[in-house]
Amino acid sequence: MSLFRRTKTFPHGVYPIEHKELTADKPIRRLPFAPELVIPLAQHKGQPAIPLVKVGQEVVRGEPIAQADGFVSVPMHAPATGIIRAIGLAPTPEGPKIPAIFLKVYPAACQRVLYDLERDPDAMTREEIIAAVQESGLVGLGGAAFPSHVKMNPPAGKAIETILVNGCECEPYLTCDHRIMLEQTEALVLGIRLALKATGAKRAIIGVEDNKLNAVAHLRARLPRHLPITAEALRSKYPQGAEKMLIKSLLGREVPVGGLPADIGVAVFNVGTLAQIGDLVPKGRGLIERVVTVSGPAIAHPGNFLVPIGTPLRFLLEQVGVQGMVGQVILGGAMMGMSVASVDVPVTKGASGVVALEREDPDRAHRPVYPCIKCGECLNACPISLNPSVLGELAQTREYGIMAEQFHLDQCFECGCCAYVCPSNIPLTQYFRIAKAINRDARLDRQD
């Protein structure tokens, strides 16, 4: 299509400083168990899990401790051998406290996973794979935390043709997916095979940003020739790893407004998710740990760590050491992650990173907000081609209805590109978040 051979990408987007060199060459290391793990019952999109354990009950590592509530839900497994101390409320980065299981870890236990159900992955049928993925408690590990088995089972009448494997990792600082591609290649390939079988897709494409060309080369050298799996380099640009952007970059197609990738025959899975599927499904185990990048200027020993689900951030930060004055602790990436109010928040299934920033110079932190000068930078940054300039002005005059009806506010997925580039320092992304919440409330009011 294009005259010159160019790296595949999507229009617009931004180029924040990557800071990936801090951890890109740090192999995945296991961290010790925290004295107490906090396992929220809703770490995924959909219905919260239902506890299977009682307070005071002893559990073995890998044992199911909560069951899925319906199809769009997943079970939880004990991340360590220990005793259930309480079932109560735990803090979340979002703010409200939610029900969680508090597990006191036995320090002297051998921590072997005894809950195995060995299976031959090649002998499994489509339905068996989908059921096994749900039983293992797998959700999108890239941050969305959407139950993986639901994506494998598209609504009737929609067939999945292509699986896109998301190895972009476009968030600054994060390198866990990079390490997974390098270190867990076999499990990843097996996971892709299982996903192909479960969805009936004809091919799979692994998309990797070209700041990780060693991963592309590594994958290409190890992908089995007889399988329809390829690896493609994409331009290193934020938000390359957003589902809609990845589809545009790799296939040149767009998900229709208000639709799902399944509408155009596509399902997108994160590399970490598929590597876990490839690892857990043949063993019949549950998801009890995940790879987390802990990085940022306020971290003394940044790295990629295999962290038990439920490890409080406080313990994690003690292990890696903090330096200087810690300003923000962000769960997730620096562009879309959530700034936590308390380090008692646990690592959940969707947490791909913990980024600790140093306290900012107050002069810089309190930069003045200027009126919009219509420079158009936000229009050039918005990956879905909204008009954040106009949306921002409408938000300031509280025209939330017009924002949604005429300027496609609901398409915004809060990637933060507009606020990142704005020279007037207008908190556009936050405006849009508030506007969407108000519109949501208004819709609910109308329904009552």
Next chain:
Amino acid sequence: MAKGIEIRTSPHLKRVMSVERIMRAVVLALLPICAFAVYQFGLSVLLLLLTTTGVAVATEWFFARLSGQGNTISDWSVVITGLLLGLTLPPGFPLWMAAVAAFIGVALGKALFGGLGYNVMNPALVGRAFVQAAFPVAITTWTPAFAPGRFTELIPSTLTLPFMQPQPVEDWIAGLQLDAWTGATPLALQKFQQIELPPADVFTGMIAGSAGETSALLILLCGLWLAWQRMLDWRIPVSVMVGAALVAMPFWLMDGTQYPSPWFVLSSGGLMLGAWFMASDMVASPVTARGAIIYGLFIGVLTVLIRLFGGLVEGVMYAILLANAVGPLISSWTQPRVYGSKVKGSK
């Protein structure tokens, strides 16, 4: 460790770019043009630039105080207005009239709408349009470039007392004993006498004209630097120039003696300064990419139509002001196509 932890909303990273940086860069890009203007026309232009900038800054300060906006001078945007206004005036323009222009430009063109970001039109051009209507003689009184003694004495009209008729400059010009002084700018010579000055002279600015509009070459270089620094939307000046050249071309091909060449159209008058520094004013131009191109073409086409068929010699100012006025309309016609939607613009 958790003490004094900060909570902010995403994105947690911010590009190092700010309104002041953009405005400072524009001021920096204007400085060589100002320097050349002073070199070309002497002390009078230095005083002219100082007057317009000083009065513009003072006016901004006054209205910002009045409306409780605090210090808005530090965003540097008003300095651009002052410098641009000075550059578009004739070198010997009476200082008191220049002060009126600067006051009107900032007061009516900017402060009245709510200050930076809210002005509909370019404030410098609002000020200039006002004095064009109020003082039609003074604003078309041209003086020669590179006059001997320009660094020691002022053009007589410069220090006219407020509300007085400007001193006539004819005697002073006659006293300079220049060989080739016709009393007109290249644009007027072309329009009324069909004399086209050597293209190289017009392009490099070895000619008479408004204080800072003579050297198309210098303006082009400064504008390109600004665009290279990504502080200016290149689409606007480029489409202004394309629009102007496209309209001028057929007339010139039909009758090269009557109509100016596209090259002359581009390098004469205020077109370069207008295209690179005034049409490209972010606030008053459309915010969409396609809108910027339509807006630029509109200015280029209109400028040449005014020059060729209007009563005025120069049309850049009115073309830009008119385009400013329709800018919001162009913006609303050219809303980007949202990802995943089939129709362009709003639903």
